[in-house]
Amino acid sequence: MFKKEIYLNRRNNLLSKFTTGKILLLGNIENPINFEHNTYPFRQDSSFLYYIGVKSPRLAAVLDTEKNETILFGDEMTIDDIVWMGQQQTLAEKADLSGISKVLPFNQLFDYLSKGKQEDIHYLPPYQSHNKLLLEQLTGRPANQLQPSAALIKAVVAQRNIKSAEEIIELEKAVDIAVDMHRIAMRMTKPDLYEYQISNAMQHFAQDQGTSFSYPPIVTKRGEILHNHMQFHQLYEGDLLLNDSGVETAMGYASDLTRTFPVGKRFTALQEEIYQIVLHAFKSAEQLLTSGIRFKEIHLKACEALVDGLIQTGFMKGNAQDAVMNHAHALFFQCGLGHMLGLDVHDMEDLGEQYVGYTEAEPKDTKTFGIKSLRLGKKLEAGNVLTVEPGIYIIPELTQLWEQQNLHKDFINYDFLKKHLDFGGVRIEDNYLIETDGYRRLGKYLEREIQEIYQLKDNPID
Amino acid sequence: MFKKEIYLNRRNNLLSKFTTGKILLLGNIENPINFEHNTYPFRQDSSFLYYIGVKSPRLAAVLDTEKNETILFGDEMTIDDIVWMGQQQTLAEKADLSGISKVLPFNQLFDYLSKGKQEDIHYLPPYQSHNKLLLEQLTGRPANQLQPSAALIKAVVAQRNIKSAEEIIELEKAVDIAVDMHRIAMRMTKPDLYEYQISNAMQHFAQDQGTSFSYPPIVTKRGEILHNHMQFHQLYEGDLLLNDSGVETAMGYASDLTRTFPVGKRFTALQEEIYQIVLHAFKSAEQLLTSGIRFKEIHLKACEALVDGLIQTGFMKGNAQDAVMNHAHALFFQCGLGHMLGLDVHDMEDLGEQYVGYTEAEPKDTKTFGIKSLRLGKKLEAGNVLTVEPGIYIIPELTQLWEQQNLHKDFINYDFLKKHLDFGGVRIEDNYLIETDGYRRLGKYLEREIQEIYQLKDNPID
Incomplete structure (x- = not known):
C-alpha cells in the first residue's frame, strides 16, 4: 500500500466534488470457478484499490459527502475462518492503513444506505455479476436498469487519469x-x-x-x-x-x-x-x-x-x-x-x-x-x-x-x-x-x- | 471430448427420469477480472460438460422431456469475432460432436422457456452470479428465491456419482x-x-x-x-x-x-x-x-x-x-x-x-x-x-x-x-x-x- 496520506487525499479530493449524497464503492469477491469455494485468484476492484487500498474480498466503502467521512463495511474473521485460513491482520487494522477509522459489519450497509434518498447513492458501473446482484438489492432496481452516476464516473476518471x-x-x-x-x-x-x-x-x-x-x-x-x-x-x-x-x-x-x-x-x-x-x-x-x-x-x-x-x-x-x-x-x-x-x-x-x-x-x-x-x-x-x-x-x-x-x-x-x-x-x-x-x-x-x-x-x- | 454416444446415452438416461418439463443446463461465461473484457480463464460448468461436452462460453442447453430432444442455445461468431479471436469451429459443428443437431441463437432461450409453465423448468443451483442473474430473467424470481429442482439434482448426482x-x-x-x-x-x-x-x-x-x-x-x-x-x-x-x-x-x-x-x-x-x-x-x-x-x-x-x-x-x-x-x-x-x-x-x-x-x-x-x-x-x-x-x-x-x-x-x-x-x-x-x-x-x-x-x-x- 501507499502511505495513508495518499488515500486520505484521494478521498478528500473526491468528496470535495460532491455536496450531497453517498458515494458507494464496491469491492470484488473471490469468484467461483466450478463451485462456490473453488475460486479464481482474487483481484480487488481498481477504483476501490485507488481510494481504499484494502485488498480483501467482500468489502464496500461509503464516502458520506454530508458527514465528510468514510466507512468501510466488511466482516472480521471468525474462529472458523482462522482455523481454515489462518490468523491475519484484522479488517480494522487494514482500514487504518488507509486512514479509515470506522468499520462496520457488511450487512449494515443495507440499513445505512436505506436511510437516504435512492437517487443520492452514487455508484460506478458494475462489471462483476456479483456486484450487479448486490446493487439490485441495495437500490431495488433490476440489474439491467441500474443507474451508475455520471458525476461520480467523471470525478473518478479525472483523478485516476493523472498518475502521481x-x-x-x-x-x-x-x-x-x-x-x-x-x-x-x-x-x-x-x-x-x-x-x-x-x-x-x-x-x-x-x-x-x-x-x-x-x-x-x-x-x-x-x-x-x-x-x-x-x-x-x-x-x-x-x-x-x-x-x-x-x-x-x-x-x-x-x-x-x-x-x-x-x-x-x-x-x-x-x-x-x-x-x-x-x-x-x-x-x-x-x-x-x-x-x-x-x-x-x-x-x-x-x-x-x-x-x-x-x-x-x-x-x-x-x-x-x-x-x-x-x-x-x-x-x-x-x-x-x-x-x-x-x-x-x-x-x-x-x-x-x-x-x-x-x-x-x-x-x-x-x-x-x-x-x-x-x-x-x-x-x-x-x-x-x-x-x-x-x-x-x-x-x-x-x-x-x-x-x-x-x-x-x-x-x-x-x-x-x-x-x-x-x-x-x-x-x-x-x-x-x-x-x-x-x-x-x-x-x-x-x-x-x-x-x-x-x-x-x-x-x-x- | 468423449465419443458422441456417451453424451447421447447420458442425456437419454437423464431424460428417462422425467416425464414432464424442460431440463435447463446453463454453461459458464468468461468472468471479468477488473473489467468486462479482461477475463479469468474460462471453465465450463461441470454438469454442462458432462451432458453437453461443449467447452465454449455463453451457452445453455434445454433437454425437452416431452419432445425428447436437446437444444443448444448460443451464438455463432460474427466477422468481428473472427477478426479479433480467429476462425474457429462453428457452434453447430461443436454441438454435432455430442450428438446435438438443433442449435438456436441464445436469445431464443427466453421465448422457448416462456411457453411452458414456470414450475416445469428444472434447473440446478447456480454458483456463478452471472447465472443467478440469468435465472432471475428466465424465471422472474429474485436470485435469493430461486428454486433449483431437487429431482434434477438427484438425477444428476446419481449419474455423475458413478464414473465410467x-x-x-x-x-x-x-x-x-x-x-x-x-x-x-x-x-x-x-x-x-x-x-x-x-x-x-x-x-x-x-x-x-x-x-x-x-x-x-x-x-x-x-x-x-x-x-x-x-x-x-x-x-x-x-x-x-x-x-x-x-x-x-x-x-x-x-x-x-x-x-x-x-x-x-x-x-x-x-x-x-x-x-x-x-x-x-x-x-x-x-x-x-x-x-x-x-x-x-x-x-x-x-x-x-x-x-x-x-x-x-x-x-x-x-x-x-x-x-x-x-x-x-x-x-x-x-x-x-x-x-x-x-x-x-x-x-x-x-x-x-x-x-x-x-x-x-x-x-x-x-x-x-x-x-x-x-x-x-x-x-x-x-x-x-x-x-x-x-x-x-x-x-x-x-x-x-x-x-x-x-x-x-x-x-x-x-x-x-x-x-x-x-x-x-x-x-x-x-x-x-x-x-x-x-x-x-x-x-x-x-x-x-x-x-x-x-x-x-x-x-x-x-
Whole structure:
C-alpha cells in the first residue's frame, strides 16, 4: 500500500466534488470457478484499490459527502475462518492503513444506505455479476436498469487519469519485470517449441517476481488474430512470434508490451520489410507524444506511416493520406494505436470509453471499422500513461470479405496481397508517461531494432 | 471430448427420469477480472460438460422431456469475432460432436422457456452470479428465491456419482501428471526457497503438460492452516512443507494429492513420529475402502487410529474410541477424511453436500465441530471416486480456545501440547476408485513411506 496520506487525499479530493449524497464503492469477491469455494485468484476492484487500498474480498466503502467521512463495511474473521485460513491482520487494522477509522459489519450497509434518498447513492458501473446482484438489492432496481452516476464516473476518471509520482514508480516496476519477461521469451523461442511453452515460462518468471500476468497474454504465430488466446501451435523456422504480455504488480499496476520476432534466428526478407514499416510508424507516433495533442491525431499519423510503407511494398497504392481518410488502412490495421494504462491494463475501461478516452464535445466514432476500435482519442494531459502499439495484420477472412464487397480497390492491391495471406501479424508496443513538454518511455528499454533482436536471438536460453 | 454416444446415452438416461418439463443446463461465461473484457480463464460448468461436452462460453442447453430432444442455445461468431479471436469451429459443428443437431441463437432461450409453465423448468443451483442473474430473467424470481429442482439434482448426482471407464482414464491421467508434479516439488524444495517458488514451478510443469491446477494449491510450511493460500514464507532447515495440489485435464477431470515432507533432507524426530501416525491412519482407512461401507465409518476409524498414535506420543490420553465418540480428536483433525472427486475437485459440491455426500435417511451432522466438515458420509458404491486424506494439525488459536473453555481435559494433554504449538501440520492424500470388492488407487504410485521420501530428497533438482 501507499502511505495513508495518499488515500486520505484521494478521498478528500473526491468528496470535495460532491455536496450531497453517498458515494458507494464496491469491492470484488473471490469468484467461483466450478463451485462456490473453488475460486479464481482474487483481484480487488481498481477504483476501490485507488481510494481504499484494502485488498480483501467482500468489502464496500461509503464516502458520506454530508458527514465528510468514510466507512468501510466488511466482516472480521471468525474462529472458523482462522482455523481454515489462518490468523491475519484484522479488517480494522487494514482500514487504518488507509486512514479509515470506522468499520462496520457488511450487512449494515443495507440499513445505512436505506436511510437516504435512492437517487443520492452514487455508484460506478458494475462489471462483476456479483456486484450487479448486490446493487439490485441495495437500490431495488433490476440489474439491467441500474443507474451508475455520471458525476461520480467523471470525478473518478479525472483523478485516476493523472498518475502521481508513486504510481509511476509502480508502473515502471511493472514494465521492468515485463521487459525481463519478454527477453526470456525472445531468447527461449526456437523451432519445434509450442506457443504455450513460451507463455508458461513467462508466467513462471513473472510469478517468481511477485507479479502476475496483467491480462491473458497473446503468444502466437497467428499474430493477425488480434485477441488470440489460443496457444496450441507448434513453431517452425520461418514463423513470426507475436508476444503481447505484461504483468501486474502486487499493488495492482499493469504493464503491456508487445514484440514480434523470428522463431528462428532471423526474419525472412518480407518479415524484415514489414517489421521496419511498423517500427517506423511506431517511432513516428512516439515522437508526437506530448500534452495538448489529440491521441486520435497521433493514431491517424501512425496509420499514414503504415500506409506509406505498405505502398512501398506493394500491398497498397495511391495516396497515403487519402487512404487513411477513407479508412482503407483498416484492412491492415483494424484496431487503435493505444489506450490508457494504470491499475487496469485498459485503464478504467469499466467506467466507459466515452469518459476515459473521449469527451462529450468530441465523442467516439462507434461505427467506422478501424477507428471504432480506438479506445483513446482525446487530448493528452501531463500525467496520462498510455500504450503506443501500431501493427500490420493480414487477416485472410477480412481480405476475402473486402474483396468480395469491392472495398477500396483504389488503395489495395488485392492481387499482391493474396500472395501473402499467410503472413500473420506484427505489432510493437511500449508504455509512456505524457509530460508537459514531451513524453517519457516507462521502464527499461526493451530491444526493438532488428539488430538488437538478432543479438538476443544469438544468445539463446533453454 | 468423449465419443458422441456417451453424451447421447447420458442425456437419454437423464431424460428417462422425467416425464414432464424442460431440463435447463446453463454453461459458464468468461468472468471479468477488473473489467468486462479482461477475463479469468474460462471453465465450463461441470454438469454442462458432462451432458453437453461443449467447452465454449455463453451457452445453455434445454433437454425437452416431452419432445425428447436437446437444444443448444448460443451464438455463432460474427466477422468481428473472427477478426479479433480467429476462425474457429462453428457452434453447430461443436454441438454435432455430442450428438446435438438443433442449435438456436441464445436469445431464443427466453421465448422457448416462456411457453411452458414456470414450475416445469428444472434447473440446478447456480454458483456463478452471472447465472443467478440469468435465472432471475428466465424465471422472474429474485436470485435469493430461486428454486433449483431437487429431482434434477438427484438425477444428476446419481449419474455423475458413478464414473465410467472413460472417466477413470481421464482421472488417472490427472493423477499421473500430479504425481510427477509432486515429485518435482519434493526434489526442488530446500532451505532458503520461498513457498511460492515451489508452487510456481509446479504450475509451470502442469501447464506444459496441457493441464492446469484443479484448485488453488496449498504449498505451505504452516500446514496446520487447512486452506492456506498464502505462500510468502521462506523455508528453513527443520521446516515441514505440506503440498496439497492437483491438476485438471483438458477434459475437466481433477486430481487432488497431498504429501508432507521435510524442507531439508530429513524429518526431525517428532516430525517422523507424527508422520508415521498419519501414514498409519491413512493405510488403515485405505484398507477399509469397498462398496457397501459408510464413508463416515472409515472416517471414524481413521480418527481412532490418529488418536491411538497421539496417545502414544503424549498429545492425548484416555481411550481412543471414547475420545473420538466425544469429538476430542477434532483439536488435531478438524476436517473430514475425504470427498468425492471427478469433474470437480470436490465433485458436485455445487449441487449440495446433502445430495452428494449424504442421504435423506442419514443426513449430515452440520453442528458438531469436526464431523460437520466431513463432506462425504454415505455408503460407498462401485464407481465412486474419492480422496482419502487424514492429517494432524496443531492450531495454536484453536488450542488456546479449547483450553480456555476447559474442553476435553480428560483426553488432551494441554501441557505437553503447548510445548509443540509451532509443529504445523501433516496430511497424506491419494485418490481412489471404489470397486465392488475393494478399491483401486488411481494413477501412478507417489512416494509416501519415509524412506521413499528420503530417496527423493537425496536426488534434488534445481
